Amino acid sequence: MQIMQTRRRFLAGAAMTGAAGIVGFPESLHAEPPLETTTVRLPRWVGGSYCWAGAYIAGELMRADGFTDV
Structure with missing residues (x-):
């Protein structure tokens, strides 16, 4: 699938980027x-789960977010 980039679309995107830079971040x-x-x-599910990867990933993400005791 080929995406067609027109001059009008390019200039609209460039103008939006410039306006966001001037206005600043919220x-x-x-x-x-x-x-x-x-x-x-x-x-914890005892005997009810075959894959513990989701629990391990959730624990690591929570520690990265600032939780100290997971």
Whole structure:
């Protein structure tokens, strides 16, 4: 599948990029305050799950997000 890029579409994209650079970023992109709760408990299924990869990935992502006790 071939994507056709027209001059009009290119200039519209360039203008939007330039306008976003001039206006700046909204306040929501600033750093968030630290978490109030740093502990979370993930459920364990005994004998009901064949793949634990989802639980391990969720735990690592939560630790990266700021939870200290997962």
